[in-house]
Amino acid sequence: MNTHPVNLLVRFLLELAMLAVISIWGYHRFPGWQGVATAIALPLAAAILWGVFRIPNDPRPAPVAIPGPLRLLLEWALFAGAVWALEDMGYDTGAWLLAGMLVAHYLVSYDRTAAMFRNRPYKGFVR
Known part of the structure; x- marks a missing residue:
C-alpha cells in the first residue's frame, strides 16, 4: 500500500505541510x-x-x-516538531488534525514502517 500513488501524494503533502508549519512558526516566533x-x-x-x-x-x-529505526525517529521528530509548532501558535x-493524518498515513504505510523497524530496505522501491 505504501507505493500507491494516492499514498505517495499524501506523504508528499504531509512533508510540505511540515516544512510550511515550521517556517511559519519560525517567522512568528522571532x-x-x-x-x-x-x-x-x-x-x-x-x-x-x-x-x-x-x-x-x-x-x-x-x-x-x-x-531504519533511526530514519523513523528522524521522520517522527520532524513531524512532531510541526505538530508542536501548530500547538505553540495556538492552532490546537x-x-x-495534522497528528491524526500522520498516524493514519503511517498505519496505511505499515509495510514500509515494518521494514524500517526491521532495518531492512523496503522491497517495494527496489527496481
Whole structure:
C-alpha cells in the first residue's frame, strides 16, 4: 500500500505541510529579520535532514545511509516538531488534525514502517 500513488501524494503533502508549519512558526516566533532568517533556516535544515539521512533504496541510494529505526525517529521528530509548532501558535485543532493524518498515513504505510523497524530496505522501491 505504501507505493500507491494516492499514498505517495499524501506523504508528499504531509512533508510540505511540515516544512510550511515550521517556517511559519519560525517567522512568528522571532521579531524582524530574525523571524525571516528562522523562517528560511528551519525548513531548509529539515529538508536537508530529510533528504540526506535515508535508508538505502528509499527510493534511491541514500547520500548518508542510516538504520531504519533511526530514519523513523528522524521522520517522527520532524513531524512532531510541526505538530508542536501548530500547538505553540495556538492552532490546537490544526495540530490534532495534522497528528491524526500522520498516524493514519503511517498505519496505511505499515509495510514500509515494518521494514524500517526491521532495518531492512523496503522491497517495494527496489527496481
